Amino acid sequence: MMRSFDPELVPHTEIHRLLVGGVAPRPIALVSSLDKDGTSNLSPFSFFNAFGVNPPIICFSPAYSGRTGAAKHTMMNLDETKECTVSIVNHEMVHQISLASAPYERGIDEFVKSGLTKRPSVKVKPPGVAESPFIMEAKLVQHVDFGGKPGSPNLMICEVLLIHVREEILTETGGIDPVRIDQVARLGGPYYTRAKEGIFVLPQPSKPLVGIDRLPQEIRESPILTGKHLAQLASLEAIPELPDGLPNLEARHSKAKHHLDRGEVDKAWEALSNGKW
Numbered sequence: 001m002m003r004s005f006d007p008e009l010v011p012h013t014e015i016h017r018l019l020v021g022g023v024a025p026r027p028i029a030l031v032s033s034l035d036k037d038g039t040s041n042l043s044p045f046s047f048f049n050a051f052g053v054n055p056p057i058i059c060f061s062p063a064y065s066g067r068t069g070a071a072k073h074t075m076m077n078l079d080e081t082k083e084c085t086v087s088i089v090n091h092e093m094v095h096q097i098s099l100a101s102a103p104y105e106r107g108i109d110e111f112v113k114s115g116l117t118k119r120p121s122v123k124v125k126p127p128g129v130a131e132s133p134f135i136m137e138a139k140l141v142q143h144v145d146f147g148g149k150p151g152s153p154n155l156m157i158c159e160v161l162l163i164h165v166r167e168e169i170l171t172e173t174g175g176i177d178p179v180r181i182d183q184v185a186r187l188g189g190p191y192y193t194r195a196k197e198g199i200f201v202l203p204q205p206s207k208p209l210v211g212i213d214r215l216p217q218e219i220r221e222s223p224i225l226t227g228k229h230l231a232q233l234a235s236l237e238a239i240p241e242l243p244d245g246l247p248n249l250e251a252r253h254s255k256a257k258h259h260l261d262r263g264e265v266d267k268a269w270e271a272l273s274n275g276k277w
């Protein structure tokens with residue numbers, strides 16, 4: 001049974017609880033900005049992501065306060081000065097970014113409150129966060145304001161002008177090492193997750209694959225194999241032949257399931273075809 005929630009009928013606080021719990025884990029942008037007098041501000045935002053690379057666009061949402069409807073200082077600063085840095089949050093930093101998120105008065109510098117360190121930027125005025133392994137300098141290209149009611153989003157769409165990456169997290173081929181960067185991400189309420197504790201590998205399909213619809217009928221209608229197993233079997237570039245009328249369906253499928261649960265797709269096909277594959 002599913003329960004359904006209509007934003008037209010349910011209070012926005014309830015929708016907030018559902019969305020932050022369901023659309024998760026979310027990466028955390030630690031946004032540094034300056035007001036027009038040059039006073040520094042630092043706040044975390046997990047309504048955040050990157051959306052493409054040419055040009056490189058990121059976006060985060062300092063929503064109007066769900067309780068009071070007040071605008072976030074980060075939003076006001078970006079409207080005034082059009083620049084920010086976005087530092088990615090790793091596990092070591094998480095207590096300090098939580099401290100930076102407390103509702104301080106405008107004009108309070110959360111670098112000072114959180115003990116995080118300013119790292120001078122090159123192309124923009126706001127500093128980055130020296131403790132972060134991945135810092136982006138960015139300029140505001142568009143602010144989409146969804147209405148100024150409590151909880152209304154503000155999309156701060158920014159173009160990345162410069163990226164700073166700590167040497168130790170780069171792989172030999174120039175990628176980001178998913179263990180060494182050690183990001184944390186936000187779930188609902190007080191829950192966070194540490195990415196490196198849940199990493200697993202899935203091959204990236206770069207060519208059209210067989211697909212479940214083209215698997216032999218015996219497999220598609222298996223009483224033992226589930227969608228997950230069928231997808232593993234169908235992630236090949238060509239359809240394997242399965243001899244007709246093979247006996248012992250349950251035994252063959254159980255053996256195949258055993259292999260698929262261990263990621264052994266070749267052995268699963270061997271088991272399904274009684275070694276005739």
Ligand SMILES: Cc1cc2nc3c(=O)[nH]c(=O)nc-3n(C[C@H](O)[C@H](O)[C@H](O)COP(=O)(O)O)c2cc1C
Pocket residue numbers: 028041042043044045046047048061062063064071072073074075097098100101102103104186
């Ligand atoms: C991990 C984390 C993620 C957060 N994400 C958001 C968010 O996406 N949008 C938002 O409006 N507030 C978010 N907050 C709350 C803001 O950080 C908080 O309201 C902060 O005081 C805003 O600061 P400012 O008014 O100086 O910009 C988050 C807080 C934490 C700890």
